[in-house]
Amino acid sequence: MLSIALKMLLGDRGKYIGIITGIALASILMIQQPGILISIFARTYSFITDVALPDIWVMDPMVRFIDDSQPMLDTQLYRVRGVKGVEWAVPLYKGNTRVRMSNGQLVTSNMLGLDDATLIGGPAVILEGRLADLRLPDSVIIDEAGARGRLAKPPATPDGRPIPLKVGDMLEINDKRAVVVGIARATATFGSQPIIYTTYTRAKTYAFSERKMLSYILVKIKPDETVPAVAERISRDTGMAARTAREFKRMTLNYVRKNTSILTNFGFVVVIGFIVGAAVTGQIFYNFTLDNLRYFAVFKAMGASDRMLQGMIFVQALLVGFIGFGFGAGITSLFAAITRGGTGLTMTLNWQLLLGSAIAVAVIVLLAALISVRKVMQLEPAVVFK
């Protein structure tokens, strides 16, 4: 009888396509929106992700998230290096600077000053040039999105396209000359600002002069030490906060979550997606059952048990749920694949998201099926003669 149930469903093309479309749209909303949200959240701590080498990030205790660097004195670096269990510790400058374009426009950018000797904290993927070229005078490396986007040279003609920066191009940072020696790939930042990599020493000259310039200290622990123990020692001996990358990411994420309405907005869309999906799917599926109510009565009269009829309805619901979710997940995966690695709107698709949305779709179709089952169970077989 289950195959009969499926033939009944597939034979009614209009309703079948309607139900599949409803579920597919609900799936798209429930996968894509959280996917974009995860991607946006990941951008808030993208720099911490990109700098994978250190075990511990040392910072001023007042720091609340990655872009909220509270400058420290350079002497803190030496104090950290002196803590037992520290293999190495390097300085990192992270701040905003303004780049003057050839047409006079100022573009606010993120500037990262890497340790002059080791260049730890530099981009993992260099598309043009070499990381070591940062040791050349006035040298900077620009991230790909910035080079093609906000820092691209103004077009030669009024209706022309901006010209992407390339190795050898000159920039003016805070009235000082800078030479592009490389183009790198970096994870997009929350504010989508261009990223300029240079050395720690040079970053201090580009930045507006302050008494304290050290943003973070990146620390690697010795092999025989544990991260919590060394972090505790750093905090105790220097009075600074010492956090793992994981802790720092969570802190940054929590700050953004609490201080913006992003989660609420995206969550609202996801809930709407679920409700609309449930309503549309439930309505069409229920109508499909109502249209077939007479035949269900015939089955009842002919000796079909309640369990058999329930099985038929649930099989129909699960099939449309499976196919609808497949379409939705497929379309969303395509979107994720197309936008992957881009600097614009991207989305993260992981198994947790797919599982969660699959469960939500299962809830939708089972709700729709339950309403239909209830109707069929109440059906008197004697209606076949009416």
Add this chain to the structure above:
Amino acid sequence: MTMNAPPLAVRCNGITKAYGTGDTKVHALRGVDLTVQAGELLMLVGPSGCGKTTLISIIAGILDQDDGQCLLFGEDIIRFPPKKRVRYRGLNIGFVFQSFNLIPTLTAAENVAIPLLVNGTTMSTAIKKAGQLLTEVGLAGREHSLPSQLSGGQQQRVAIARALVHSPRLVVCDEPTSALDHATGLKVMETLKQLAVGQNRCLIIVTHDARIFPFADRIANMDDGRITHVSSSNPGVEATADDPQK
């Protein structure tokens, strides 16, 4: 009763049924006594609303009477547990409806196979048996046709094949010819009588169609929830209301 008399297929005693309550209460059956023998074709006739459909619904076990007793091949199926009752219906009763009630998205063979599938037969076996029945009702070669591709008479023959495919002991038909023209109606009745009436099974037909009365062994006339009289389809022969063998 003589020693060679065929066994009773249906025995109804004092069946009452009412719908609604209070001022809106309608008495559909007011104490019906009826017997049908195995091998017999009985027609229930009477004006609309006289209780014919209610009576065959009770006999077929798809509606409960308020009072009285209805034995089907000696068994009081209203007393069966629900599951056993459903199972009994699936094995022993076939239905033919006025509007055919064929599932439009299934082929003729799949429609005919439904009672077998309900009873647990595998699809391949059921389809094979359905093909045989379709041949018996004159629809060989139309196994893969959808109901919409068949004429009214052909659809009703598919419905007859569906009612008989699982060899039920009782077949109940509700106005089987009312949606058909005269010639087609007669052909359908010939098919029904030929296939559905056998030594161990009986056929009850509710109808308004006087043209098919000659196919009946007996005709039970109903009015206002009661059987007023039972007669032979042969105009000269009268039978008693409750037992044709008396």
